[in-house]
Amino acid sequence: MTTIPPLTPQPQVQAFLATRRSRPSKTLRTPAPDAAALTPILTAALRVPDHGKLEPWRLLVMQGAALTRLAEMTVDLGTRQGRDADKLTKAHAMFAESPLIVAVVASPKASDKIPEVEQTLSAGALCLGLVNAAQAAGWGANWLSGWMATDRDWLSAGLSLADTEWVAGFIVLGTETAVPPDRPRPDLDAITTWVDA
Numbered sequence: 001m002t003t004i005p006p007l008t009p010q011p012q013v014q015a016f017l018a019t020r021r022s023r024p025s026k027t028l029r030t031p032a033p034d035a036a037a038l039t040p041i042l043t044a045a046l047r048v049p050d051h052g053k054l055e056p057w058r059l060l061v062m063q064g065a066a067l068t069r070l071a072e073m074t075v076d077l078g079t080r081q082g083r084d085a086d087k088l089t090k091a092h093a094m095f096a097e098s099p100l101i102v103a104v105v106a107s108p109k110a111s112d113k114i115p116e117v118e119q120t121l122s123a124g125a126l127c128l129g130l131v132n133a134a135q136a137a138g139w140g141a142n143w144l145s146g147w148m149a150t151d152r153d154w155l156s157a158g159l160s161l162a163d164t165e166w167v168a169g170f171i172v173l174g175t176e177t178a179v180p181p182d183r184p185r186p187d188l189d190a191i192t193t194w195v196d197a
Contacts, residue, residue, distance in 0.1 A: 016135075016136060017132070019182075020132060020135060021180060021182055021183070022131060022141065022142045022143060023135075023140035023141060023142055023176050023180060024142060024178075024180055025094065025097075025098060025142040025144060025172040026093075026097070027140065027176065027177045027178045027180070028098065028099060028140045028141075028142065028172055028173070028174030028175065028176065028177070029099060029174055029175050029177050030099045030174060030175065031099070031174070031175055032063065032099035032100035032139075032173050032174045032175070033100065033134070033137070033139055033173060037137070037139075038061065038100075038102075038173075040137070041130070041133045041134050041137050041139070042059060042061075042102070042130070042133075044129070044133040044136075045126055045129040045130035045132075045133045045134075046126065046129070047129065048122055048125040048126045048129050049121075049122055049125055050122050051113075051114050051118050051122070052111055052113055052114040054109040054111060054114055054119060055107075055109075056106065056107055056108045056109050056114075056119035056120075056122055056123060057104055057105060057106055057107055057119075057122065057123040057126050057168065058105045058107050059102055059103070059104060059105070060102065060103040060105060060159060061100070061101075061102050062100070062101045062102070062103060063099065063100045063101070067095045067096065067098055067101060068095075068096065069158075070095040070158050071092045071093075071094075071095035071096035072092075073154070073157060073158055074088065074091045074092055074095060074148060074154065074158075075088050075091075075092050077151075077153060077154055077157065078091065078147075081151075081153075083147070087147075091146055091147070091148060094144060094146065094170065094172070098172045098174065099172075099173065099174035099175070100172070100173045100174060101170050101171065101172050101173070102130060102170075102171045102173065103159065103167050103169075103170055103171075104123055104126050104127050104130065104167065104168045104169045104170075104171060105123075105159070105161060105165050105166070105167055105168070106119070106120060106123040106165060106166050106167070106168040107162070107164070107165045108120070108164060108165075120168070123168035123169075124168055124169075126168070127143050127168050127169035127171060128143070130143075130169075130171045131143050131171060134171070134173050139173050139174065139175070139176075140173070140174055140175060140176035141171060141172065141173050142171070142172045143169045143170075143171055144169065144170045144171075144172060145167070145168075145169060145170065146170070148167070148170075149166060149167035149168070149169075149170070150166050150167070155167070
């Protein structure tokens with residue numbers, strides 16, 4: 001069993017979180033983390049709030065031929081569905097040009113105590129945890145979605161997901177080739193209300 005250390009200030013972690021920024025997926029190239037490098041990243045990412053210990057998610061690690069297959073299937077299916085050609089080109093590139101993608105599959109469990117919305121939030125927390133863990137290990141990471149994440153035909157044909165499952169995030173991982181500029185951040189004062197009574 002893992003020993004949990006007591007809480008102490010961790011300025012390096014605080015600085016990392018205060019300056020974290022997703023890396024655009026178009027700038028991520030090979031090499032991607034191999035199984036040995038990816039395992040501790042996934043292990044860290046799984047340390048998310050999970051009320052009831054339901055594990056309402058699972059992971060699909062995809063690369064190589066799997067991504068080529070998904071890229072081609074996305075265009076074929078999207079064309080049959082009448083989707084916009086420019087959006088299909090972008091969706092194709094997401095799979096065809098990514099060195100590695102971890103699909104975080106939302107897999108809600110029947111529960112009288114834990115509503116599905118909490119399970120969905122846990123899957124979202126896993127997506128962000130995976131991005132942060134990968135970047136803390138020195139890999140570029142980006143959380144993507146798109147119509148494929150919830151399209152039942154795509155999910156069934158592409159990933160063989162159950163009817164109750166969908167993709168909370170396609171997490172692209174790879175080697176950073178360009179450091180992006182920061183983007184405007186929320187105005188904390190504009191969105192925060194301090195409630196004292």
